[in-house]
Amino acid sequence: MDKSSFEQLYLQQLPGLYRLAMSILHHRDDAQDAVQQSVLEAWKRVNHIQCGKEKAYLARIVINECHNIQRRRQRVTPVFAFPEQNKDNLTAEVCALKESLNAIPEKLRTPFLLVYMEGYSEKEAAEALGITLYSVKSRLKRSKQKLKIELGEEDAR
Amino acid sequence: MKDNFRVKLQAIYGEPPEELENLIHWQILSLPDSEGGKITMKKPIKFRIAIAIAALMGIMAIAYAATNWVNLNWKGEKVENAPREQESQDMDLITKMNSALFGAPDEYYCVVLSKSSEDVSTRTKLSRSDSLSALDGTPLMRVPDISFSGTTEVELDYQCGEHGEYVLADEEENNGFTLRKYAIAPENEVVTGYLVQYWENEKVVKSIQSRLTPSKTHMFSFRAEGNVDTQVVTVPGMDEALWITRNGKTSLKMIRKLEQPVTVKAAPESSLGEFDGTIAYGYELITVNNFTFDECEQYFQVAIP
Numbered sequence: 356m357d358k359s360s361f362e363q364l365y366l367q368q369l370p371g372l373y374r375l376a377m378s379i380l381h382h383r384d385d386a387q388d389a390v391q392q393s394v395l396e397a398w399k400r401v402n403h404i405q406c407g408k409e410k411a412y413l414a415r416i417v418i419n420e421c422h423n424i425q426r427r428r429q430r431v432t433p434v435f436a437f438p439e440q441n442k443d444n445l446t447a448e449v450c451a452l453k454e455s456l457n458a459i460p461e462k463l464r465t466p467f468l469l470v471y472m473e474g475y476s477e478k479e480a481a482e483a484l485g486i487t488l489y490s491v492k493s494r495l496k497r498s499k500q501k502l503k504i505e506l507g508e509e510d511a512r
Numbered sequence: 513m514k515d516n517f518r519v520k521l522q523a524i525y526g527e528p529p530e531e532l533e534n535l536i537h538w539q540i541l542s543l544p545d546s547e548g549g550k551i552t553m554k555k556p557i558k559f560r561i562a563i564a565i566a567a568l569m570g571i572m573a574i575a576y577a578a579t580n581w582v583n584l585n586w587k588g589e590k591v592e593n594a595p596r597e598q599e600s601q602d603m604d605l606i607t608k609m610n611s612a613l614f615g616a617p618d619e620y621y622c623v624v625l626s627k628s629s630e631d632v633s634t635r636t637k638l639s640r641s642d643s644l645s646a647l648d649g650t651p652l653m654r655v656p657d658i659s660f661s662g663t664t665e666v667e668l669d670y671q672c673g674e675h676g677e678y679v680l681a682d683e684e685e686n687n688g689f690t691l692r693k694y695a696i697a698p699e700n701e702v703v704t705g706y707l708v709q710y711w712e713n714e715k716v717v718k719s720i721q722s723r724l725t726p727s728k729t730h731m732f733s734f735r736a737e738g739n740v741d742t743q744v745v746t747v748p749g750m751d752e753a754l755w756i757t758r759n760g761k762t763s764l765k766m767i768r769k770l771e772q773p774v775t776v777k778a779a780p781e782s783s784l785g786e787f788d789g790t791i792a793y794g795y796e797l798i799t800v801n802n803f804t805f806d807e808c809e810q811y812f813q814v815a816i817p
Binding site: 358366369449454472474 | 517521522526539540541543
């Protein structure tokens with residue numbers, strides 16, 4: 356893959372990768388760093404990218420970079436703490452959704468967002484996360500249950 | 513509807529700033545050519561190996577697709593209703609987990625069911641009587657004493673924060689699953705939430721959930737689509753309250769600021785390593801599901817301003 360194709364691929368995936376990083380790091384600068392740092396890592400292994408699996412591959416690299424950043428900076432954002440209340444001018448409904456998402460563990464939130472926010476298939480999400488398809492299905496089910504509790508739609512045991 | 517939901521999710525995390533695109537462009541320009549160009553400079557032996565690996569992967573992919581189509585497992589055995597069998601196994605384990613959870617009344621603990629290092633399910637419970645008595649009589653999260661006729665079971669779970677300091681107390685392997693019981697250190701016995709569920713005919717019909725939250729959240733969830741109706745109401749002792757009817761189901765949400773924030777120590781998450789921090793909860797958010805308005809008037813003194 357040449358640089359031009361690589362750049363085209365990356366820029367095409369950029370919005371999704373950025374949002375994925377934001378959902379993990381909850382910090383704009385950190386999310387930008389994660390995406391930028393993942394470029395080099397992705398280029399190093401560009402020959403290993405299988406055709407049709409580019410999206411999942413790049414997502415996996417970004418997720419790993421996010422975790423690297425978290426470890427390096429020893430910074431944890433508690434899931435409930437979003438210090439800037441509605442600086443993005445989100446509607447009340449979206450704010451509620453945001454709070455609910457942040458209240459569920461990252462392990463459940465990330466596959467949920469990959470599938471429902473970025474349109475990954477369950478298989479792609481499994482590849483991006485390095486887990487089995489069964490685990491993705493299980494986590495999606497649990498995340499939906501937790502979100503329903505958080506949003507007060509129904510009770511779940 | 514799916515696209516609408518996706519748009520809302522994307523709105524939460526936003527779009528990348530414009531300068532990021534430029535930065536990536538210049539970053540890629542500065543990358544060494546050798547990585548992307550190596551494939552054209554491979555020695556013939558390495559190229560043949562790459563082709564062989566690709567062919568093998570192709571064969572494996574076809575085999576995998578074939579086994580899935582005819583519902584065989586990797587031993588070649590035909591599997592009937594495999595997902596249901598797995599579900600049944602999971603339910604047995606979850607039942608066992610619940611038994612472990614409620615089996616020792618004088619302990620605080622969290623029970624985690626894992627498979628292959630992934631958590632399948634987690635339940636948390638506090639049941640130590642001295643802490644319950646400490647909870648009672650304080651302004652912090654009084655559990656309402658409400659009963660309904662026809663209710664076959666009432667279940668009360670306390671939450672000791674998602675980030676309590678848990679210590680592994682017991683571990684058991686069963687059918688590839690691991691059941692771990694964690695005890696919580698006494699100094700971290702801080703109740704940060706509860707869930708009351710009312711059961712009828714093995715189904716939850718009503719619930720009351722309270723949880724502490726660090727920031728004041730407008731958790732008045734409603735959606736533009738569907739049959740939704742909302743009504744601002746007042747509840748004594750609460751700062752804000754909203755009555756919501758959605759698709760025939762009702763919710764009452766209310767929030768109040770705590771007189772004193774509750775601080776808990778945050779435990780490390782596995783992917784992050786050691787962390788020493790605290791979370792300060794300053795608000796209590798209560799969600800009451802499937803109570804009628806009359807019941808909310810009766811038990812929570814709900815009123816329309």
